[in-house]
Amino acid sequence: FPPSIRASIYSTNLIEAFNKKLKKKIRQKEQFPNEDVLQRFVTTQILEYNDKFEERAHRGFRGSKDTL
Template sequence: DKSYNHVIRNLKDIEPDLLVFYDYPKQIRASIYSTNMIESFNNVIKRKAKPKAELPTEQSLDTFIGIQAMSYNECYFKRIHKGFGQVQDTLESYFD
């Protein structure tokens, strides 16, 4: 349709990048395009930053977030996200 020509052209330009998660096994697609892990980490940061009220400098904020990220990674380091355990061999072959 002429009224959506610009939108269609733009979608065709980005289509290979937009749908790249279809190149991965079906078991992990939901984990790839979901933002649940990111939202969970953001909630941790918000909850732990609230008692701090104000951080005096930008450097102290960077340090605080870095420490929280390292702590979060440490807690969930050995966790296998949904579907990844089933296709671990396939994923490892992508990086060989």
């Protein structure tokens, strides 16, 4: 990988932050009737996160887009 994006790839801060937000939302919901409902809820949260940050580029990725 190009040196400009190595720090971003090897860091888990984005994943940890997303997991923390997801756990908080699951705790607020308290209970799910079955695993299918939980799966749909998690999928919805992931899609909303992707939509929210679709236009943003993480540090170093914008400049190395042509390399990738």
